[in-house]
Amino acid sequence: MFRTPEGKDIFVVDGHTHFWDGSPENQKNIHGKQFIDCFYAYHTGMSPKDQLWEKSKFEKYSADDLYRDLFIDGPDDMAIVQSTYLKDFYKNGFNTIERNAEVAKRYPERFIVNGAFDPRDGEKALEYIHFLKETYDIKGVKMYTAEWNGASKGWKLTDPDAYKCFELCDKLGIRNIHVHKGPTILPLSKDAFDVHDVDHAATDFQGLNWIIEHCGLPRLDDFCWIATQETNVYGGLAVALPFIHARPRYFGEVIAELLFWIGPEKILFGSDYAIWTPRWLVEKFWAYQIPDDIAAERGVQLTDEIKEKILGLNAARLYNIDIAAKKTALASSPFSIAAE
Amino acid sequence: MATAASVSGNREKELWRCLGEVNDPELDEPITEMGFVERAVMTGDGSVEIDFRLPTYWCSPNFAFLMLDGVRKALDQLSWSPAYRVKLHDHMFAEEVNRGMAAGKTFGDIFAELAEDQDLGALRDTFRMKAFKRRQEAVLRGLRQHGLTDREILGMDLPAYDVARLEAGEAAKQKPRYRAALIERFPGRRADDPVFVTWEGQRIPTAALGAHLAELRGVRVNMEFNGALCRGLKQTRYKELDVVDGEPTLVDFIMDRVPARAAPTV
Structure with a gap:
């Protein structure tokens, strides 16, 4: 729960968190090392200095660290923990659903565990989606189109195999498709951040919600255009929000564009833990105002009411969270970590 | 009459000026300002060596190629027509790119299997x-x-x-x-x-x-997002390179316990 300086309680759903193991012991090859190094560079490049972690903790943190940073020291009420396997890079995977489900079991009521699959696995991917639904009753998945798989260096949401998977998700009621839109490698001759496959997939699967993490940045204009046309496309603020510290004016331009184009109902807060921790992000976000000239040019304001939607109400709607019931359930959850 | 030292100094200026005209195509900012040119030196015989490093191992290979191709063209413009060697470091496709660049290959030649189109036009x-x-x-x-x-x-x-x-x-x-x-x-x-x-x-x-x-x-807004991110990542990567036994560690750098070193001047 985040209590504002005015004393109001804000329900916070952290739409994008991880519980990973990127430690050298788990790295399979140079790609695994480079992957966690890249995350660590994001962490060191954009966090306030007093929030920096040592590399070894960043590579592998405990379930208690996660719980404390999100819910005790941090303002989150609930967190969506995403699965990203990267089995070509890590011996036991980077953050598998098994690892995520374990932490969710240890701390009930707090986590929504999302699955992941790789459409390039064909029939096996379909079987795996059934398994995920039956075993973990997942409500959402995280798609990572830049993941390598043997000779393949990336895939698109519009690939025929991907469509078969989304048809199954639709049928099984796995409604929330989080898509990391980052640099896919294929095809090499195109702009690697292309988001147009989202447009087609969202049109063809109206029953699914498409949450585009990082708001498609650096293709914000394309993303906004698509999200404006498609009622079922949402934007996740992970990676965009940390700019609030290093370059607050720039963050103002981004959030003004989002509010102008897609509106306050379709933007979701996400810390991208453990790249960043939610406390400073939420505190700075609550205190933030869009600079006057930018707000005037776009005719938008970031009011308290809008902030509350972005911080939790929008995600609660997508995941059918009954906030009043949840508050009651959480009242009995631990507010300190028991000694081991 | 110009001394050998001043000739070399002038050439070095010319070299950096030429490199400064090569832009990161995605950011539209000079590669020298982004800090991607890690080292540019002239050897005794006037030939040129360039070491090139991008912010991450994952930077798109097509952007890497466009920049290195720009570097190649810039070096071809130098008044003393030197022999040169350009090397891309710590990139997932470094080996392929370096080999291809040395052989004067096009992007399509280097990445025939991965590139669907044959050129980057x-x-x-x-x-x-x-x-x-x-x-x-x-x-x-x-x-x-x-x-x-x-x-x-x-x-x-x-x-x-x-x-x-x-x-x-x-x-x-x-x-x-x-x-x-x-x-x-x-x-x-x-x-x-x-x-x-x-x-x-x-x-x-x-x-x-x-x-x-x-x-x-x-x-x-899009271009700046990449620019700001690349700068942050590049900075961190440089710092990590400075970690040597007995030297300050990365954490020393990020906690500001080490005095800042001036960036190479252009």
């Missing part, structure tokens, strides 16, 4: 358009800030543009760069044609300038 065009728009936005906003009316700005021809004054800053920096982009885009334009037109060559009506600027802002 369309991608280059996209980047040219983005650079044009970003530069134009900076100058338009600068002129507005300088107190010119929208009518005066949109009525400007090239002679008027050339004498227009701007406060030091982003707009002043982009003014000659917009001029270059304009002339590259419209080589047949007349000197008295308006300077501010759309990428398609349409005049911008005064009433439409606000909407036009909003569109340009969108382009810049």
Whole structure:
């Protein structure tokens, strides 16, 4: 729960968190090392200095660290923990659903565990989606189109195999498709951040919600255009929000564009833990105002009411969270970590 | 008569000036300002060695290629026509790119299997358009800030543009760069044609300038996102390279326990 300086309680759903193991012991090859190094560079490049972690903790943190940073020291009420396997890079995977489900079991009521699959696995991917639904009753998945798989260096949401998977998700009621839109490698001759496959997939699967993490940045204009046309496309603020510290004016331009184009109902807060921790992000976000000239040019304001939607109400709607019931359930959850 | 030292000094200046004209196509910022040229030295016989490092191992190989191709072309322009070696470090496709560059291969040759199209023409065009728009936005906003009316700005021809004054800053920096982009885009334009037109060559009506600027802002917001991220990542990567036994560790650097070292001057 985040209590504002005015004393109001804000329900916070952290739409994008991880519980990973990127430690050298788990790295399979140079790609695994480079992957966690890249995350660590994001962490060191954009966090306030007093929030920096040592590399070894960043590579592998405990379930208690996660719980404390999100819910005790941090303002989150609930967190969506995403699965990203990267089995070509890590011996036991980077953050598998098994690892995520374990932490969710240890701390009930707090986590929504999302699955992941790789459409390039064909029939096996379909079987795996059934398994995920039956075993973990997942409500959402995280798609990572830049993941390598043997000779393949990336895939698109519009690939025929991907469509078969989304048809199954639709049928099984796995409604929330989080898509990391980052640099896919294929095809090499195109702009690697292309988001147009989202447009087609969202049109063809109206029953699914498409949450585009990082708001498609650096293709914000394309993303906004698509999200404006498609009622079922949402934007996740992970990676965009940390700019609030290093370059607050720039963050103002981004959030003004989002509010102008897609509106306050379709933007979701996400810390991208453990790249960043939610406390400073939420505190700075609550205190933030869009600079006057930018707000005037776009005719938008970031009011308290809008902030509350972005911080939790929008995600609660997508995941059918009954906030009043949840508050009651959480009242009995631990507010300190028991000694081991 | 010029001494050997001054010849070498002049050549070094020329080398950095040429490299400074190569842009990261995606960011439209000089690779030297982004810190991607980690080392550029002349050996005793006048040949040149360049070490090139991008912010992450994962930077798109097509962007890497475009930049290295730019470096190759810049080095071909040097007045003393030196032999040169360009090396890309710590990139997932470093080996393929280095081998291909050394053999003078095209992008399609190097990545025949991974590249669907055989050339990067369309991608280059996209980047040219983005650079044009970003530069134009900076100058338009600068002129507005300088107190010119929208009518005066949109009525400007090239002679008027050339004498227009701007406060030091982003707009002043982009003014000659917009001029270059304009002339590259419209080589047949007349000197008295308006300077501010759309990428398609349409005049911008005064009433439409606000909407036009909003569109340009969108382009810049994307480019700046990459630019800021790349700078942050690049900085971190440099710091990590400095970790040597007995030397300050990465944490020392990020906790600001080590005095900052000046960036290489250009």
